[in-house]
Amino acid sequence: QFPEVVAERVVGVALVGTSSGKLGEVSYGLPVVGVNAVRRVLPAVLKVLGQRADLVEKGRRATADLFAGIIKRYSFASRDVDPAVARFAERMIESTPIDVVAEFYPAFQEHEKTEAIERFAQLPVLVLAGDQDLVTPSEHSEAIAGLLPDAELVLVPDAGHLVMLEHPEAVTDRLADLLSRTGAVPAGATVGSYGDTAQPGS
CATH class of the missing domain: 3.40.50.1820 (Alpha/Beta hydrolase fold, catalytic domain)
Incomplete structure (x- = not known):
């Protein structure tokens, strides 16, 4: 802008x-039939869920193990990802309220x-x-x-x-x-060569 x-x-x-x-063309690793079904119903489902956020949050807590598996699949490719890192990702994603997800999902399709x-x-x-x-x-x-x-x-x-x-x-x-x-840092700088100015994930 x-x-x-x-x-x-x-x-x-x-x-x-x-x-x-x-982004509307992304298959998320699903077969064609599956991804087409998801694209058809997900916006409406998210809208309904967003309107019942309190109920959904209780359900998310009750099915935490199931969500953990889904989060891991869509976050990481390595089989040996550090369990602490996987748990951090789970907490980060689960802390996003469902009504927020419902509001921003349409932006992906329009991006x-x-x-x-x-x-x-x-x-x-x-x-x-x-x-x-x-x-x-x-x-x-x-x-x-x-x-x-x-x-x-x-x-x-x-x-x-x-x-x-x-x-x-x-x-x-x-x-x-x-x-x-x-020119912001000296040439040849690496992760350990300039202290904490660039932490992993920053």
Whole structure:
């Protein structure tokens, strides 16, 4: 919306596990029949659930183990993800009220920012994703990089949507490299070379 502000104030851009559009076409790893059914009924279901938030929250607590499995599947690709990290992701996602989810879900379907991506063409850009992300598939990151020929594209192997929690060193090293390209930190900086200025997941 404000390209002049970007030009004046932004020295580098990191786009991690994201998309510039066409999220309505994502299959979430489901077969075609399943994903079509989900697309048909989910908006209405979320709307109803959002109106009965108190009841839904009680149900979420009662089915916590089931939700934990679903959250893990859609957050991580590694089989050996640290249980503490998995629990952190569960708590983070479960703490989002269902009425909030119901309100923001339609925005995913309408999200279309392909033209806006080109505003970053003159800046150092990192485009990074997990290669097995089921929420914003890595093809979406490849599409963004295709619009920004000078961008660094990194697809982290054996990583899902929460790549910054699953492989924090890989993500933070790439962010450190981006910062050094902008001149914000010395060249060659890594995760451990400049203290706590860039924590994994930041």
